[in-house]
Amino acid sequence: MKLWGVVLLLLVSLFTFGCLAHRPPVLDGGSIQINGQVVYWESASFPLWLLIDDQLPPSHITATYDAVDRWNDEVGIQVFEPVLWDLSVAAPRTSGFVVVSVRELGESQHRQGRVLGVAQNHVYTGTGRMHSSEVWFDEDLHESRLLIVMEHELGHSLTLAHDEDDCRSLLHPSVVNCPPPTYIMPDDLDRVRLMTLEVHVSNEDAPSAPLYSFLPDMWQES
Ligand SMILES: [Zn+2]
Numbered sequence: 001m002k003l004w005g006v007v008l009l010l011l012v013s014l015f016t017f018g019c020l021a022h023r024p025p026v027l028d029g030g031s032i033q034i035n036g037q038v039v040y041w042e043s044a045s046f047p048l049w050l051l052i053d054d055q056l057p058p059s060h061i062t063a064t065y066d067a068v069d070r071w072n073d074e075v076g077i078q079v080f081e082p083v084l085w086d087l088s089v090a091a092p093r094t095s096g097f098v099v100v101s102v103r104e105l106g107e108s109q110h111r112q113g114r115v116l117g118v119a120q121n122h123v124y125t126g127t128g129r130m131h132s133s134e135v136w137f138d139e140d141l142h143e144s145r146l147l148i149v150m151e152h153e154l155g156h157s158l159t160l161a162h163d164e165d166d167c168r169s170l171l172h173p174s175v176v177n178c179p180p181p182t183y184i185m186p187d188d189l190d191r192v193r194l195m196t197l198e199v200h201v202s203n204e205d206a207p208s209a210p211l212y213s214f215l216p217d218m219w220q221e222s
Contacts, residue, residue, distance in 0.1 A: 030161035031191060037128040039159045045096030046196045047078045051085035053101040060137060063146035064100050067154055074184050077196050098133040098157045105138040116141055117149040119156030133157040148180055160188050
């Protein structure tokens with residue numbers, strides 16, 4: 001993100017969860033919010049370029065492609081366009097892309113519990129409009145969980161928030177308490193479909209500032 005000379009602000013997960021107490025003003029379905037503003041991709045951003053680290057193990061790459069297929073199929077609209085990417089080469093300067101890679105997540109002292117994956121959404125401050133997103137597998141993630149973790153984190157990249165109340169939901173925050181199979185809930189699918197069609201949230205009054213916020217979200221085992 002240094003390429004754009006932006007300022008990143010790290011918000012811990014507890015803050016994220018606190019924000020989720022507010023419901024989006026227009027749509028049903030959980031949506032990520034920052035400072036009360038609904039976060040969204042512009043319709044022109046779709047399909048989002050999914051830049052998959054070409055150094056990932058084959059199993060990770062396969063899981064990512066399979067997760068993309070699930071989202072594209074269930075939404076019924078192509079929301080992701082996957083491509084293997086050399087991460088030593090700069091990501092696109094335009095908005096509308098998601099980077100997929102691996103990081104050490106589970107041992108971070110800033111994160112309690114066993115973190116399996118993280119989605120970080122980069123948002124234009126004051127507007128709620130998405131610029132880009134990053135999704136990380138935990139480097140120690142077991143192969144059996146690659147697919148569901150990527151499916152879950154891609155949901156966050158589509159600006160969906162945790163679904164704390166329904167254990168069936170793919171967006172439930174715990175894989176231990178709520179093991180697979182999981183479902184993409186109808187209200188989440190509706191939200192994504194609407195986002196691909198038009199700007200559907202009312203943030204017009206917000207000032208447009210050339211800064212970014214940095215919103216992490218994560219999925220924990222416990
Ligand atoms: Zn999550």
